[in-house]
Amino acid sequence: MHHTESKKRARSLWEFPRTAVTSTMNQAGLQFHIEENDYFGTLATVLDLVSQDLHKKGHLRNAETLLHQRDRLMCLQSEYRIEKIDSNSRIPGR
Secondary structure, X not given: OOXXXXXXXXXXXXXXXXXXXXXXXXXXXXXXXXXXXXXXXHHHHHHHHHHHHHHHOOOHHHHHHHHHHHHHHHHHHHHOOOOOOOHHHOOOOO
């Protein structure tokens, strides 16, 4: 594969995810998903969509990696939630 083709292909891999994430994960949307306790599930859905797109384009290894991360996020979704850290209880130096 020619270097220019490789750069175009790499760039096209990230066009879909960037668009999907920026349109669904703006600040208000992010806050909504955290409050509704479905943040991890929402991210898992985005990864699943990106994985499907990569699979269609023949990037099977990358698609499988995202599916693995999707599954990990679904475990987090079922067992954890995000809570805002009180600024007084933060660990010094972090």
